[in-house]
Amino acid sequence: MTFGSVKFFKALILTVIGLMILVPTVGCVVLKVENSRLQDQFIQVDAENVIYENKIEPGQEMIPYQALYPEMVCKDSPQEKVINPGTVYLTFDDGPTHYTEQILDTLAQYDVKATFFVIGRTGEQSTRLMKRIVDEGHTIGVHTYSHEYLELYRSPEAYLEDFNKIYTLIESNTGVKPEIFRFPGGSINAYNRAVYQEIIAEMMRRGFTYYDWNVSSEDVSANSSQYTVVNNILNKVNHKTHHIVLMHDTNDATMGALPTVIQNLLESGYKLDALTNEVRPSNFLYPRYY
Numbered sequence: 001m002t003f004g005s006v007k008f009f010k011a012l013i014l015t016v017i018g019l020m021i022l023v024p025t026v027g028c029v030v031l032k033v034e035n036s037r038l039q040d041q042f043i044q045v046d047a048e049n050v051i052y053e054n055k056i057e058p059g060q061e062m063i064p065y066q067a068l069y070p071e072m073v074c075k076d077s078p079q080e081k082v083i084n085p086g087t088v089y090l091t092f093d094d095g096p097t098h099y100t101e102q103i104l105d106t107l108a109q110y111d112v113k114a115t116f117f118v119i120g121r122t123g124e125q126s127t128r129l130m131k132r133i134v135d136e137g138h139t140i141g142v143h144t145y146s147h148e149y150l151e152l153y154r155s156p157e158a159y160l161e162d163f164n165k166i167y168t169l170i171e172s173n174t175g176v177k178p179e180i181f182r183f184p185g186g187s188i189n190a191y192n193r194a195v196y197q198e199i200i201a202e203m204m205r206r207g208f209t210y211y212d213w214n215v216s217s218e219d220v221s222a223n224s225s226q227y228t229v230v231n232n233i234l235n236k237v238n239h240k241t242h243h244i245v246l247m248h249d250t251n252d253a254t255m256g257a258l259p260t261v262i263q264n265l266l267e268s269g270y271k272l273d274a275l276t277n278e279v280r281p282s283n284f285l286y287p288r289y290y
């Protein structure tokens with residue numbers, strides 16, 4: 001083949017066309033592999049976001065609030081938390097309410113367990129439902145007594161006082177000392193910027209484990225419906241890690257969506273379970289200021 005001949009140009013054109021197809025194809029494959037590697041890494045980092053324990057060393061001076069409510073501790077708190085890929089932890093905040101009754105019925109119907117982060121509702125219904133939660137094998141956790149952001153996040157002392165109220169209420173209603181909790185608004189929110197690090201450190205020093213979430217059902221958003229709750233959950237779960245799903249036992253959308261959510265998750269091979277303090281939290285990252 002001579003340089004400049006028709007054959008030469010034919011070969012040249014074919015080579016160029018070949019390269020135009022080959023290069024983007026190889027590029028796509030490489031990017032796909034890299035993308036999936038980074039996603040795995042992201043999930044791992046997300047799940048490993050456990051904040052270190054803060055214990056008082058002998059001789060170290062105590063902060064006054066550390067001496068408050070000495071009985072309010074969780075002695076059985078494993079340091080090593082596990083990731084359970086393919087498990088979904090449904091969690092319900094702000095109950096017990098009359099919706100809790102029906103949610104418990106649905107959970108029983110499918111024989112699955114869940115977690116309830118309760119608030120300080122008093123009265124016969126609340127007492128009975130807290131007990132029913134525990135008796136039926138679900139986990140009961142602290143959400144706070146008042147759920148009043150401005151009051152709770154005023155100071156570590158205010159937070160501890162509120163926590164102690166709901167902690168003792170749960171214990172007297174159920175006989176169980178709660179070991180896990182969830183902050184109203186999540187661990188880092190617009191109301192607790194000045195105090196969250198101190199409160200988190202103090203609660204972890206006492207052995208409690210807190211759980212934010214990595215799937216929000218958005219069930220208390222203005223336009224939520226049974227349909228949006230189902231989709232928000234089913235579109236966000238995968239088998240690569242475990243999922244902690246935020247829901248509320250306070251509205252029709254959640255209650256209506258629950259059977260479809262459970263049925264679909266079970267059919268897709270997920271396990272539904274109640275949280276324990278052995279499960280690795282999926283907590284919000286501390287913001288960076290640099």
Ligand SMILES: [Zn+2]
Pocket residue numbers: 093094143147184185
């Ligand atoms: Zn809440």
